[in-house]
Amino acid sequence: MDKNRQIDNARRVVITGMGxxxxxxxxxxxxxxxxxxxxxxxxxxxxFDTATFPSHLGAxxxxxxPRDFISVKNLRRMxxxxxxxxxxxxxxxxxxxxxxxxGNRDRTGIILGTAFGATDVTLQFAxxxxxxxxxxxxxxxxxxxxMNAPAGHTSIELGFRGINTTVTHFAVSAETAIAYAxxxxxxxxxxxxxxGGVDILSKFYYEVLxxxxxxxxxxxxxxxxxxxxxxxxxxxxxxxxxxICLESLQSAIARGHKPYCEITGEGIGSSPTTPTxxxxxxxxxxxxxxxxxxxxxxSAASIQAVSAAAHGSKILDALEAQAYAEIFADSEKNPxxxxxxxxxxxxxxxxxxxxxxxxxxxxxNILPSVVGLTKPLRPMAFVVGEKKEVAINNAALAGIxxxxxxxxxxxSN
Amino acid sequence: MEKRIVITGVGTLNSIANNVADFAVxxxxxxxxxxxxDLFDTAEFRTHKGGQxxxxxxxxxxxxxxxxxxxxxxxxxxFAATLEALSDAGLDxxxxxxxxxxxxxxxxxxxxxxxxxxxxxELLKKGSAKAQFSKLSTIYCASSADRIASELGxxxxxxxxxxxxxxxxxxLGYARDLIVSGQASMMIAGGVEPMCRITYxxxxxxxxxxxxxxxxxxxxxxxxxLGEASAIMVLEELDTAIERGARIYGEIxxxxxxxxxxxxxxxxxxxxxxxxxxxxxxxxSGLTIEDIDYINAHGTATAVNDxxxxxxxxxxxxxxxxxxxxxxxxxxxxxxxxAAGALEGIVSILALLHGFVPPTINYQDSDPLCDxxxxxxxxxxxxxxxxxxxxxxxxxxxxxxxxGRYDGTGxxxx
Numbered sequence: 066m067d068k069n070r071q072i073d074n075a076r077r078v079v080i081t082g083m084g085x086x087x088x089x090x091x092x093x094x095x096x097x098x099x100x101x102x103x104x105x106x107x108x109x110x111x112x113f114d115t116a117t118f119p120s121h122l123g124a125x126x127x128x129x130x131p132r133d134f135i136s137v138k139n140l141r142r143m144x145x146x147x148x149x150x151x152x153x154x155x156x157x158x159x160x161x162x163x164x165x166x167x168g169n170r171d172r173t174g175i176i177l178g179t180a181f182g183a184t185d186v187t188l189q190f191a192x193x194x195x196x197x198x199x200x201x202x203x204x205x206x207x208x209x210x211x212m213n214a215p216a217g218h219t220s221i222e223l224g225f226r227g228i229n230t231t232v233t234h235f236a237v238s239a240e241t242a243i244a245y246a247x248x249x250x251x252x253x254x255x256x257x258x259x260x261g262g263v264d265i266l267s268k269f270y271y272e273v274l275x276x277x278x279x280x281x282x283x284x285x286x287x288x289x290x291x292x293x294x295x296x297x298x299x300x301x302x303x304x305x306x307x308x309i310c311l312e313s314l315q316s317a318i319a320r321g322h323k324p325y326c327e328i329t330g331e332g333i334g335s336s337p338t339t340p341t342x343x344x345x346x347x348x349x350x351x352x353x354x355x356x357x358x359x360x361x362x363x364s365a366a367s368i369q370a371v372s373a374a375a376h377g378s379k380i381l382d383a384l385e386a387q388a389y390a391e392i393f394a395d396s397e398k399n400p401x402x403x404x405x406x407x408x409x410x411x412x413x414x415x416x417x418x419x420x421x422x423x424x425x426x427x428x429x430n431i432l433p434s435v436v437g438l439t440k441p442l443r444p445m446a447f448v449v450g451e452k453k454e455v456a457i458n459n460a461a462l463a464g465i466x467x468x469x470x471x472x473x474x475x476x477s478n
Numbered sequence: 479m480e481k482r483i484v485i486t487g488v489g490t491l492n493s494i495a496n497n498v499a500d501f502a503v504x505x506x507x508x509x510x511x512x513x514x515x516d517l518f519d520t521a522e523f524r525t526h527k528g529g530q531x532x533x534x535x536x537x538x539x540x541x542x543x544x545x546x547x548x549x550x551x552x553x554x555x556x557f558a559a560t561l562e563a564l565s566d567a568g569l570d571x572x573x574x575x576x577x578x579x580x581x582x583x584x585x586x587x588x589x590x591x592x593x594x595x596x597x598x599x600e601l602l603k604k605g606s607a608k609a610q611f612s613k614l615s616t617i618y619c620a621s622s623a624d625r626i627a628s629e630l631g632x633x634x635x636x637x638x639x640x641x642x643x644x645x646x647x648x649x650l651g652y653a654r655d656l657i658v659s660g661q662a663s664m665m666i667a668g669g670v671e672p673m674c675r676i677t678y679x680x681x682x683x684x685x686x687x688x689x690x691x692x693x694x695x696x697x698x699x700x701x702x703x704l705g706e707a708s709a710i711m712v713l714e715e716l717d718t719a720i721e722r723g724a725r726i727y728g729e730i731x732x733x734x735x736x737x738x739x740x741x742x743x744x745x746x747x748x749x750x751x752x753x754x755x756x757x758x759x760x761x762x763s764g765l766t767i768e769d770i771d772y773i774n775a776h777g778t779a780t781a782v783n784d785x786x787x788x789x790x791x792x793x794x795x796x797x798x799x800x801x802x803x804x805x806x807x808x809x810x811x812x813x814x815x816x817a818a819g820a821l822e823g824i825v826s827i828l829a830l831l832h833g834f835v836p837p838t839i840n841y842q843d844s845d846p847l848c849d850x851x852x853x854x855x856x857x858x859x860x861x862x863x864x865x866x867x868x869x870x871x872x873x874x875x876x877x878x879x880x881x882g883r884y885d886g887t888g889x890x891x892x
Contacts, residue, residue, distance in 0.1 A: 095803065096696040097865065105751075117606075151769070171736070174735075174736075174737070180620075182640075187676075190676065190680070191591075191594075191595070191598060191676050192541065194675060194676060194679045195595060195598050195599055197674070197680045198684070199522050199678075199682060200524075202679050202680075202683045204684050204685075206681035207683055207684055207743075207744050208742040209742075210680065211642050211872055211873065212640040212641075213640060213641040213642055213871065213872070213875055214742065214872075214873055216641075216873065216875075217737065217742055218875050219744070220737045220738075220874065221739050221741070221874070225737075225739060226736060226737055226738070226754065227736060227737070227752065228494070228736065228737075229641075229735065229737030230639060230641050230644075230735055230875065231639065231640050231641050232637055232638065232640075233618065233619065233620050233639070233640045234623070234636065234638045234641060235619045235620055235624075241637045245652060248655060248659060251659075252655070254762070271613060273562075276611035276746050277611065277612075331661075332661070333635035333636065333637065333661065334633055334636075335582070335624075335627040335632055335633050335634060336628075336633055337627070337628040337629075337631055338618055338628060339548060339628075340548050340615040340621060340624065340625070341615045348633075350632045352633065354580075356661070360660075360661075386878025408888075468491075468621070469624060469628060470636050
């Protein structure tokens, strides 16, 4: 290998590990099996009472045993969101075949996305404060109310001391966290970065979503998540954590570890909206996807698959489909489009779980179907009914958030 | 050669000034903004003081009533500081092509919690069914970047960091990276932290708030003072700044982000995380310890922070630690959490531009464990080339940013 090639490989970012705690299962074996089998994790919510709400469905994490992953010493200090994060991060490191040592701990870090953080603990603290007064609040709760707590707990549990930051930008929290992590690997400041997203369901948070009419059934009808479907009537709330491990291609080759895929391009964009609104047109969605493709050095014709942001709401799904119809209009072969949110719900920083899924798709050359889609809103190459086998060279992971923020990541073989 | 990223405009609202010009004067005069709070009733709290922004009138900045209705206090003070920074940078109004390539990176904190508290108190009175949930639409700190980008019509990259007290500093560093990597041509970067009951109660519950005014590095220091602020910078490439004839405040030379991996609320006593954060920033800047002329300390005035930070500086700088002025301007504008790194970034570039070292005020008794030059006898004239600014947070998050005078006297480019 010549010298220039080596420099190239040091700046190429690859995914070498993954770990997840999701409504479709814990760990990549169970998650992958159920994902590609087209299973749906959406069910009646069990962890709290939804009787007084207009919605009753959710995608909850079940069968997660934190003690399988977390040391007893740290377990008792961690809340639900930190447990999911640390467990996913441990799985990702194990999957990547990385052991944290004195030699690598200062160049290993985490960049985590979370849209809402520990809504359960924060409400518990605020509720005591505003009901009983400041003298009665519990100081033990305080550390876990801050959004950076899950990443902090994870660094303590796993013992790495490099970059550590938390990105929070609504439904693109995970995608923007991954974009930052990829840029850091490229810059050469870290050897290994764990990145992805985590969010959890809690009763108050669920109530807030229903009051913002964010959840199915938005305008009546049967409650369900139907991404890109004519009869869609809102999203279903989900939860979970997905973490990927990034390093340079040079590092992966040196360790003899085969990557799932490469992250070749990122793009982030913005457009004016009301605080919880959607943009008026597809302009910046398209511009952001173009920005990511330009950074990856590819054109629209080179993309075979899109993991969409669509979650079954009237406006988002129509906008996103319209954007792809326009962007890929000139391509000879349209990419296949899937959305995982019919299976795992909308957890806002679900981009972490979706990044794991897309990396598995590139490894296996299989795209999972859009669960819940039977009547496409327009004729497009959606993966309907059954998973599809397709040779994927380049795929786009879409993040589109209310409030007008967009993030695209290009995963390449 | 790598692009050089400079600061061409700044804006701030904080407890000692409502604009940058007044801030520079107040920092040199050693003004203390830590006073009795009147933003909410503190009767039941253990402490009653803080650094509150006074005389802020949103209508001085925002014309549209519907825009004000869509903003929390955090959104409004960050937007007001953004307008000041853009005007200061000669970017008022922005051209369409500037808007397309301009992004926003904000270090957030309590976001719209002040408004969420009012909502929740109303909910307790009237019941959930009658509560106006729409008031929660700006509850999260990402709302500020959304409002800034939406009001100005920007379509560049937008992101929000939430790592408590280091968020504003990380936002500055990442904004620099986005310009270097070509994702944006200009960035609005900074931090915002509003005063609110929940945050005030949290620090009180941990008994980390001084009931009087905070005394960084003092032997009898008894905790931090909480404050609120917005602090915004306009970042762009040196070449474009020169091309447009913009006034250049200074340059972001580098930054470093590390974590303690030690404890959620206490710093590692060996100060390893802080040392590595400063080292990473030096490495990124291409500087050595000999190049640093002033350290703007995290200096919260908690018992453990100040001694740990002093230890970190001594360990890294060796004998030179005693030759470099180290001050905590939190003694004046209080600890502004998510905004702190950005606010103290503005302190740093004002120090570079106006040639002074801001003081640590409220200091009385020396602590044998804190034995550096903390600039306790008022501000000092000094010809600074570089400033290193520390921000350390709960969760063990550390960020250090190094600023340089743009003429290159202190930079690797000089």
